[in-house]
Amino acid sequence: MSKSEGLFNLLGCLLVLSWLGFALFLFLNTFFGFFPYLMVRGEVETGKAVDILNEVRSKAKIEKDVKIFVTYLDFYGTAHIAEKDRKVWVLVSRKVLKWPDDVLRGLFGHELGHLVFGHTRDHKHRTQSDLEQEQAVADACAIVWVGRGALISCFKELGSEKQVLEERLAKADKILETMPEFKGKLKE
Secondary structure (H helix, E strand, O other): OOHHHHHHHHHHHHHHHHHHHHHHHHHHHHHHOOHHHHOEEEEEOOOHHHHHHHHHHHHOOOOOOEEEEEEOOOOOOOEEEEEEOOEEEEEEOHHHHHOOHHHHHHHHHHHHHHHHOOOOOOOOOOOHHHHHHHHHHHHHHHHHHHOHHHHHHHHHHOOOOHHHHHHHHHHHHHHHHHOHHHHHHOOO
């Protein structure tokens, strides 16, 4: 076998191994929701973000202990809340820790809204409509707990277009106006 054939075979093996690794990743993520946990860099134990998370958690009257974990990757939504084995994590990208206080309040108000309304449970068969409704409910929670201004600041930090911002606020307002069970679920 020549050197070029050997190199070609080696590259072929590496390609096959990378595809197998990707297949394993897809399997673990699909059946075990593994992806967010692969990305975790470490817990944020002190600092402004932790203080603000605890402030919002107190306003929301959430008794569960919620931790902030920083991820290796700056993923699509900058934050994600996950609940596993009675532990609650807010996974954030590194850039979030540098955000202004009001923006963090809006972000954590939204993420904790997902927790209160059970959106952290594994829902493999949600439709796009379900996801949009969950976002609107979480936005409404943020408005109740930290104020409309904080949520708007968060949207602006995320680079949301004006039309998207207005649509999201309108959906949240509709929930606040038309769903009495919404406010009943929020602790007074």
